[in-house]
Amino acid sequence: MLQAAENPMLSPMQKDYLLQTVLAGNVLMTKIVKEFAIPDPSAILPEPAGIEVESQELHQQVLHKKAQEIAQRIMQSQGGGQQPPPPQAPQLTNGQAPPEAPPVQ
Numbered sequence: 702m703l704q705a706a707e708n709p710m711l712s713p714m715q716k717d718y719l720l721q722t723v724l725a726g727n728v729l730m731t732k733i734v735k736e737f738a739i740p741d742p743s744a745i746l747p748e749p750a751g752i753e754v755e756s757q758e759l760h761q762q763v764l765h766k767k768a769q770e771i772a773q774r775i776m777q778s779q780g781g782g783q784q785p786p787p788p789q790a791p792q793l794t795n796g797q798a799p800p801e802a803p804p805v806q
Contacts, residue, residue: 717763720756 705711706719727746734742 713759713766714763717756717759720752720759723752724756 706716706723711719727748730746731742734746739745
């Protein structure tokens with residue numbers, strides 16, 4: 702999973718999910734090891750170096766990106782975004798009226 706997190710094709714959300722999953726797995730394994738009366742779980746469980754800091758940074762980036770998307774949607778719904786072009790009048794060809802649309806059933 703750590704190798705997959707280094708894939709440049711992953712989106713920040715996917716990378717964040719992978720790192721959060723690794724951290725959750727470590728928490729779960731620590732609880733399981735304590736149930737087996739091993740006093741120092743770090744003696745047998747590896748701690749991925751720097752993963753917590755990277756995970757927190759990615760999580761903040763993902764939250765910031767989502768907040769920007771929400772703000773953009775709000776601006777568009779309130780008319781602050783780009784307005785669609787006004788409808789155009791039908792064009793006449795050779796002095797004839799445009800063909801009628803078939804009736805809707």
